[in-house]
Amino acid sequence: MNAPAVGPMTPSASTLDIARIRADFPILSAVTVNGKPLVYLDNGASAQMPRQVIDRLVRYHTHEHANIHRGVHYLSETATNAYETARKTVQRFLNAKEDREIIFTANVTDSINLVAHSYGGAFLSAGDEVVITHLEHHANIVPWQMLRDEKGVKLRVAPINDAGEVILEEYEKLFNARTKFVSITHVSNALGTINPVKAMIDIAHRHGVPIMIDGAQAVQHMTVDVQALECDFYAFTGHKLYGPTGIGVLYGKAALLEKMRPHRGGGDMILSVTFEKTTYNTIPFKFEAGTPQIAQAIQLAAAIDYVNAIGLTSIAQHEQALLSYATERINSLGGVRIYGEAKHKSAVISFYVGDVHPHDVGTLLNGEGVAVRTGHHCAQPVMQRFGIPATARASFAFYNTFEEVDALVTAISKVQKLFD
């Protein structure tokens, strides 16, 4: 498409048939931007949806829809069955022990708020400490700050080094007798850092503290096994996993979920109601008050099936090849600073072109058809750590190609020329 790769590694042949995969994603060919083919590199914000997942919505509303858990009629049973099958799909995806450990939420933000409210609300009190890291998305900061303001718990933040990695010794030093909860991201959305979550979970458990992992940027890139990790909670969001918006997941160990109080009251979350007393339903229903996102949960399962069919191992391989190729090519331009140089990194490149503001970069890249995210990525503390207001961020998916990396690099070099 563009200038051939000069110098850096030749892109390794991918085991994936990218052309065939791209044909599954209608938007990738349907959209042109400023007369140029769309180069979609904003997958970290929201990924695109394959035809299989789009069609699942149509099939559901054409053949299966009714409210769930409350009718004896055919459609209600069909919908209930599809919804509960989706729960089992998620269970297998995370390798949870039981399907009742899977709660459907609106998004990962909702999942984290559920835990902050239902676990934090019941088991944390004034003076107790919650540990997070400097890498968190606002979604894993603000709910804890709200709890702090409400109950007087304290927030402790594990620092990161210049490469954007959590400093494990400093993380461990934060633990003391008042530490009552840990909530950390699996993968940084702003820098791509893959945290050593297994080690961090083990440290938390050595101190007898439960831990939640924000997997919003992880599950689409790597296999996650919550039993092997032994985390107490794990959360992710559907729209970054090639599924729809409006659906998220919270995994929680059954023993913990059972002890927690529901965060919202209403239908479906009760066993019996009189005006004197309500008996809550069992998990997971206790946490799914009201009619849930039935269609979206079913679509999420279709997205998981799609990802599984391609295989997370092949996905990771291709994305890592894109990452090294893009990193080398961007570095070879000179004058572009990459933020986030962790040894273990997902396919995210946060960068700053000379002293050109990222918003100017984003606008000019868009003029070349290249979609990147610009801004603070809802992770302002990360930006503050590096003393910058924002970055431009390219985040890759398995449907991205080496030619698209070339298009990105060419577009960046045009920005450099313009601002020379």
Next chain:
Amino acid sequence: MDPKFLYQEMILDHNKKPRNFGKLDDATHRAEGLNPLCGDHIWVALKVDAETIGAIAFEGHSCAICKASASMMTAAVKGKPIATAEALVEEFRQMVTVGMHATPSPALARLTAFAGIKDLPSRVKCAVLPWHTLDAALHQTANATTEGDADPAASGRH
């Protein structure tokens, strides 16, 4: 819109060598402008004497669009009566939100380089921030922000 129509020579030049950039020690009016979404953060200071803007300066960190807009704004209103500056603020806001008037006033002059930003809605705020801030300074109101109630462009103007 092809953003290259926006990132022209003149705007790039004002970004690189902003006019009236720095502090104004004996300012009579000041305001701070913040664009929380993208982090544009500027200060505008004025010296008003006999209803005329005798001196003006700006400083801060921002994207090229915001900086060039601020630079060209200061050049346009320096030495002008307050009433003229206020009219220009209004005309500039109109141009980048609603569209250029069929017969733009001569005072708008080179500032019409920003007319194209109307088609880049996510960037309108960058261009308009200096003008909000000038407006706030002239009226010595609270600081300017491009979010929410304090956004003059949001109050029924578009």
